[in-house]
Amino acid sequence: MDAAGKEILAGNDRAAARLMRDLDDEIPAAIRTLKALYRHTGRAYILGVTGSPGAGKSTLVNRITTHLRKRGKSVGIVAIDPTSPFSGGAILGDRIRMQQHALDEGVFIKSLATRGHLGGLSRSTIDIVNVMDAMGKDVILIETVGVGQDEVEIVKVAHTNLVLVVPGLGDDIQAIKAGILEIADIFVVNKSDRDGADKAKREIETMVSMGDFKEGEWKPPVLSAVAATDKGTVELLEAVDRHQEYIYREGNLSRYRREKARVELVEILKTRLIEKAVSDLDACGLLEPLLADMAKKRKDPYTISEKVVDHSFAFHLLNGGKPGSVKGKGKRR
């Protein structure tokens, strides 16, 4: 364990903040610290909050945090806002709604920009959740950007996922229908002080009732809330408690943990493999000529990708390893 890792485990928030930034900025030394911290993770309860922009996610996260603090839980918040595709900059404004916790040492808030990553989270989100977990936060809230099918994979990071819907957007419910049932553990009709709240609630209830649930399987409840006035937050947390009981049931927890592990590994592999493939091609002087050939339509990206992938994975096989074995005689890393 390096010095930064030790300081984080000892409760140094500043060291944690710096590591989070370094992870977001993809500084290699930060990965080394995270490797050592990884075995200290797995204790936090992770709560995902998803919903379209303006649905009240930050307001709700603020309310949930207040109630969790009353229960004596420490809280980590990862709040994600979109990066401008034009400038690469971002306005991260979720803190505005959470400032009542700014001086509470039991609450740590990190704002992140998507930095071009799709699916409502930044590439670094899982890393940063892991740091907060190692810091000993009891509950970690992740506020994502918007909602869409892309998020289905990534939200497996959370034990419980809240999906916020607001009234008056009937079409919206249709539009987000695809994939949403797989995401939501609990639906929250926020802004229930507005017209159409009952209708929205019924629509989602209908949608849920058409779902195909097995005996004993969790069926997402549909709750009403007014995050602006704290109405419904207590009931919401009770539903989270019930879902936690369900998740902690024999079989479910190990399934969740494996699923989370799979998402973590696949996400990291995705980035690493792409980076490696592209930089290797570049290092061999192949990248630019291939791109030029593609531009002239002499080569197609499908064949090139196949060759790159076959080449990468054939390596160990060619070096005497059996399929599935990674202990070939080849070059050690």
Add this chain to the structure above:
Amino acid sequence: MATAKGNRAAAPTKKAARKVRILVGKPGLDGHDRGAKIIARALRDAGVEVIYTGLHQTPEMIVSAAAQEDVDGIGLSILSGAHNYLFPRIIQLLREKKMGDVVLFGGGIIPDDDIPKLKKKGVDRMFTPGTPIQEIVDYVNERIRPRK
């Protein structure tokens, strides 16, 4: 048809460089937030990650947020006349937290006579009404670098 720019954005980047992170907020009790919002947007459009904390911040809240967000700079907007208290107090807190590297700057209704005094205490730069936004963006680009 994708533009060249669009293609570039989609291609995996080789080595992600650090981004500049700046906290923009309004300490004290005044509700004049137009300036702060304009600055936040201009900096976003200049490629900065702006953490906007909104109105009614105490110096303690600002410094705590700056620490958690690990920012390179803090830009404050004060139009209430409380600048001679708020800026020095924030500098004091930054020093106590060993965050002296964070560049503190700001703007608002700040009488000319007060500016040299604030600079002496450690405020890096002040911008008064009428300053062209580009001048502020240029200052940030030139002065504020992401930390090592």
